[in-house]
Each structure stands twice: as C-alpha cells, then as structure tokens.
Amino acid sequence: MREAVLYARVSTPDQEKEGYSIPAQVKLLEDYAAQNGIDIVSRHIDVETARKSGRKAFEEMLRHLRRRSQVRILLVEKTDRLYRNIKDWATIDELGIEVHFVKENVVMSEGCRSSEKFVHGIKVLMAKAYIDNLGEERSKGMVEKAQQGIWPSCAPIGxxxxxxxxxxxxxxxxxxxxxxxxxxxxxxxxxxxxxxxxxxxxxxxxxxxxxxxxxxxxxxxxxxxxxxxxxxxxxxxxxxxxxxxxxxxxxxxxxxxxxxxxxxxxxxxHSRVEDFAFRGLAKCGHCGCALVAEIKKGRYIYYHCSGYYGKCPEPYVRQERLEEHFIALLLRLHCGPVQFRQLRRAIVDMHEETGAATSAPRTIGAARGNVGALIDDGIAMLNMARTSNFGLGALSVEVKRQALQLLLAGCSWANGELTATFNEPFDMLAGYVARTRSGTADTTKGQGEIVRLLEALRQPTPETRQLIARYNAMLRIQADIDAEKEGAAELDALAA
Incomplete structure (x- = not known):
C-alpha cells in the first residue's frame, strides 16, 4: 500500500469546541484512503488560522515528509484547509509529492499539466483573497466595537x-x-x-x-x-x-x-549622557546628519554636524546663538492677548454652534473624557505656543527640549540659518498670526484658519491627540521641577 500523511485544520478554537469540523475532515480522508489503498502513517491537526505560515502541526507534517522519502502522498480536505498564503504553496510544491484534495476530487503532482497547475494556482490565490478579506472584515468589526466603547480583544490581566x-x-x-x-x-x-x-x-x-x-x-x-x-x-x-x-x-x-x-x-x-537642550532636535541641512553637541573649554556648548557621511562645511555654532534662532521661529506663533482671546472665543463659539459635545464620536484626548475638555486642552496648548518665545530661555533643559519637539518638526541647520515646519495645529496658529499682523485676520482666509483649528481639535488626528498628551505631561514635569525648587529653597531658608 502507498503511504500518506493526513492534514486537517480549523481556523479557531471555537470551531474545534463545536466538534464537527475536525472529525468530519478526518473521517472523509480516512474513508478516501481505505477506498484507494492508501495507508495513513501520520495525522496532523491544526487549530489556528492559515493566514500566516508557521502552524505547528503543518510544520510537523513537513518534517515528517522530508524525513521519510517513501511517503509521497498528502491527504487534505480542500485547498483552503492546506494553505492560504503563497509561501506555504511554494513549500509544498518543492517537496514533489502528490497532494490529494479529496473534497475537490483533484490530485496535484509534478506530472500535472500546466493548465491544471494554472487552475490550482488560481484556487490558491482565491483562498488567499478570502482570508485577506476575512482579516479586513474582522479588523473593521473590531474598530466598530472600539467606537462603541467595547474592548475588542482578549481581556488584559485584571x-x-x-x-x-x-x-x-x-x-x-x-x-x-x-x-x-x-x-x-x-x-x-x-x-x-x-x-x-x-x-x-x-x-x-x-x-x-x-x-x-x-x-x-x-x-x-x-x-x-x-x-x-x-x-x-x-x-x-x-x-x-x-x-x-x-x-x-x-x-x-x-x-x-x-x-x-x-x-x-x-x-x-542612557540619560547619563550629557543632557543638551537641543539634542536630537535638528539635522544638518547639507548632508542630513544629526546635529550633535559637545562642551569646549569645560563651559561652552557648541553644536555641529556629526559628519557621519564625511566632512561637512558647516561651522560649529554656540548654543546661545542656536537658541536665538529657535526663539525667532517661535515668534511666528506670537500674538497679543486681545487677538488670542478673539481666536479662543471664535473656536468656542463655533464648537457650541456645531453641537460637537453631543454628536462627536466617543474619542478622548490625553487624559480627559469628552470633546469639550479636549478643545480646552488644545486651546491651552495654543496659548502656551503663542508665548513660547518669551519663556523658552527660562525652561529647564528637559522641558525646553520637550516644548520644541512639541511645536516644531523637520528642523534643519545650514549656512547659519535654522529652518523648520510647525506641527499641526501650530501651523494653523502661525497662519492666523501672519494674517493678524498683515491686517487680514477678519477675511475669509482668517476665518478659514479658525475653522481648521476647530476641526483639528474636534476631530484630532492621532498625532494631534498625542501632542496634547505630551503637552499635559510636559506641564506635570515642569510643575514637579518647580515644586522641587520650592522645597529646596524652603530647606535652605530653614538651614539659614
């Protein structure tokens, strides 16, 4: 009798618990083997999706076929039980064995005609498309559950x-x-x-x-x-x-x-490395290498191109001068208290008019649970941005770096000039400020910036949501630093 291995698979543990799929597959394959004079020498059962390679029983079956050269037949119910990805198809094909798809009444081997292999390839691709679609639908369903406030996956500990x-x-x-x-x-x-x-x-x-x-x-x-x-x-x-x-x-x-x-x-x-205020914030505009810092004469901090790609023509720059350039960039966000109150009032009024508090999705910001609070946090963050050019020099090294990372993206230093773009929604604030200074803040374009700011806060992107969370974290760190300073001052006063 010819020898064969049997392979059966269900996609989920739930299907296995139902108790019909695996037994039905095994019985079908055993009856087929008995009718065709085939001796089943090993059985391999998987209870997991075939979307990815690396199934435990599937790998055991491959090792069995490679060790025993006399076993040249693989029995399986149908195409999508054996493989739903191209890698597994290629692996089986390289073994040079007969694959009997019993339910489909098809036998694939090296002797098959090209037309038969072509049809079989189409079946494999259709099976892959099927499992890909299942994955997409499952992902959509999980997102829908999340939007309803239901955790869509396995429960965490607790x-x-x-x-x-x-x-x-x-x-x-x-x-x-x-x-x-x-x-x-x-x-x-x-x-x-x-x-x-x-x-x-x-x-x-x-x-x-x-x-x-x-x-x-x-x-x-x-x-x-x-x-x-x-x-x-x-x-x-x-x-x-x-x-x-x-x-x-x-x-x-x-x-x-x-x-x-x-x-x-x-x-x-990692943090025991010398902590420089502008570390990791800018790249060299000539070659794209990182702008790194070092201390000269034990007290002066200079920044320069790392020179990773070779010698760079950009000269060293003192930290004080680099800070002046950062402050100049932040000036583009500065507007007076009157203008900012008008901007805040416009955002709040538009928010109330749209009824966002009742119709918005169940998404939240950094640490609070409704859209109104998210907008309040966002406005507070914009207020910090408009005055950042004044307070930058007084911030601690850690908070200074965090503030600049919050506000700016893509900083580049070349030919003695610093260039950068603002993260959203600070780019919109910069646009509003520019129109305020040019006397066009009340035009359609100025109102357009306000609308964009409102939308950025009402329906924030993950990036904007992350910025607000980072802003709140930065405030906590600064508050802790201030508290530590006050505590140290009180101790000094008591000691005196």
Missing amino acids: YNNVVDVSGRKVIAVDPERGALVSRLFDWFSTGEHSLKSLADKARAAGLTYRKSGKPIGTSTVHNILRSRIYTGAFEWMGVTYAGLHVPLTSSALWDAVQTVLDRRSHDST
Whole structure:
C-alpha cells in the first residue's frame, strides 16, 4: 500500500469546541484512503488560522515528509484547509509529492499539466483573497466595537471576557485579580518600588497569569502600569476611546504612575549622557546628519554636524546663538492677548454652534473624557505656543527640549540659518498670526484658519491627540521641577 500523511485544520478554537469540523475532515480522508489503498502513517491537526505560515502541526507534517522519502502522498480536505498564503504553496510544491484534495476530487503532482497547475494556482490565490478579506472584515468589526466603547480583544490581566445581558462580548473585572491590579498602581505611585520589587510584591500577594496560573513577571507589571485601559479608556489602532468597562484606577493616579515611570527611564543608563537642550532636535541641512553637541573649554556648548557621511562645511555654532534662532521661529506663533482671546472665543463659539459635545464620536484626548475638555486642552496648548518665545530661555533643559519637539518638526541647520515646519495645529496658529499682523485676520482666509483649528481639535488626528498628551505631561514635569525648587529653597531658608 502507498503511504500518506493526513492534514486537517480549523481556523479557531471555537470551531474545534463545536466538534464537527475536525472529525468530519478526518473521517472523509480516512474513508478516501481505505477506498484507494492508501495507508495513513501520520495525522496532523491544526487549530489556528492559515493566514500566516508557521502552524505547528503543518510544520510537523513537513518534517515528517522530508524525513521519510517513501511517503509521497498528502491527504487534505480542500485547498483552503492546506494553505492560504503563497509561501506555504511554494513549500509544498518543492517537496514533489502528490497532494490529494479529496473534497475537490483533484490530485496535484509534478506530472500535472500546466493548465491544471494554472487552475490550482488560481484556487490558491482565491483562498488567499478570502482570508485577506476575512482579516479586513474582522479588523473593521473590531474598530466598530472600539467606537462603541467595547474592548475588542482578549481581556488584559485584571479583567475577564464575558457576555453581557445584551449578548455582547465585553470585559468585566476579574474578581480574583482586579483588586490586585488596582493595588499595583497605588503601590508604584508612591515612588518607593522598582519594577522588580513591585513584581515581587505582586507575586507575594498572589497575582498570577489567568491562563497558566503562573506568577506574574516584571515585564508584565510594566505593561500593566503603561496600559491606559485600566483608567476606563483604551487605545486601539492609534485612537483613544472612552470604554464602557469599569476602571481599575483613576486617570489622575495613572498619570502619576506615568510620571514615575518616565523619571525612572530618564535616570537610566542612557540619560547619563550629557543632557543638551537641543539634542536630537535638528539635522544638518547639507548632508542630513544629526546635529550633535559637545562642551569646549569645560563651559561652552557648541553644536555641529556629526559628519557621519564625511566632512561637512558647516561651522560649529554656540548654543546661545542656536537658541536665538529657535526663539525667532517661535515668534511666528506670537500674538497679543486681545487677538488670542478673539481666536479662543471664535473656536468656542463655533464648537457650541456645531453641537460637537453631543454628536462627536466617543474619542478622548490625553487624559480627559469628552470633546469639550479636549478643545480646552488644545486651546491651552495654543496659548502656551503663542508665548513660547518669551519663556523658552527660562525652561529647564528637559522641558525646553520637550516644548520644541512639541511645536516644531523637520528642523534643519545650514549656512547659519535654522529652518523648520510647525506641527499641526501650530501651523494653523502661525497662519492666523501672519494674517493678524498683515491686517487680514477678519477675511475669509482668517476665518478659514479658525475653522481648521476647530476641526483639528474636534476631530484630532492621532498625532494631534498625542501632542496634547505630551503637552499635559510636559506641564506635570515642569510643575514637579518647580515644586522641587520650592522645597529646596524652603530647606535652605530653614538651614539659614
């Protein structure tokens, strides 16, 4: 009798639990083998999608066929059970075996005519198109769930996947692990724990992985502390949504934890490199290399092209002069308090007229949960931008760099000049300011800039949303620095 291997597959664990697909495939293939004098020497079953290569049983089947040269037959139900990607098709074809697609009544081998191979290739491509379409539809469905405030994937630690009274698949607080996850944020916000000691404390308290029951790891603790989903909001495909699930920590406490984590990162080995205000902000306009800094004579900071691509003609520039050029750029955002109040009033009025507070999608900004708050944050950020040229020199090195990264993009230094573009929505503010100075702010173009600013805040892109979050984080860092200075001054006064 001729020897063969049997391969069967279902796409999801749910199909396996239903108990009909795998048994039906195996019975079909075994009956076929008995009727055609074929001896099945091994059986290989996969319960996972064929969209990607690397299926466990599929790989075992390939190893079996390569080890036993006398086995030259592969039995499978139909084309899309065996492969739905071009790589697997090519791999099977290279083995030079007979593939019996029993349900399709087709046998493919090296002796097949070109027309048969052509038709089979079309079937493979159709199967691939089918699974690609399934993936797209699944992705669309998950985005739709996210827009409804429902976490669309496997529940994170601290939650369980459940079905609510409406029949929807949602997440609910895990009665065993939810409270422990909440305590992680409380413990870490004190600043008394490292990630390792916090993980030790969590394990001692009994926090384990849901599926395996094994004690939780340090990297998982870090992921939990960084995940916004525990505040009741969550991020999906670059957009932040207000969730319907019960939060395990407050937004304020989550923000405090992020500050502690950011400081720990800043104090890491990488941050021990000399901290220069304009490090990483600009590139050389001649060759595109990074503009780097170094200290001369123990006190003077100079910036120059790194020269990665060879010697560069641009001379060194003192940090003070470079700062003057940054301030000159920021002057393009400056308008007086009267003009800015008019701009703010126009944005708020247009927001109220459009009824955005009731009709906008369930997306949120950096840390607050409605569009009105997002617009308030955005206006505050624009107000900071319009006065940034005054306060830049007084900022700490860290906050100064963050502020410039917030405002500017694509900075380039060449021939003693600094050029840059503004991030959205600061480019719109720059346009409004330019028209204010030229006396055209009340024209249609000036109103157009206001409309664009409103739309940028009402329906912010992920980039704008990220800028607002960074702005709020920058304010917290500056507040912490100011508090530390005040504390040090009080101690000095007491000592005196």
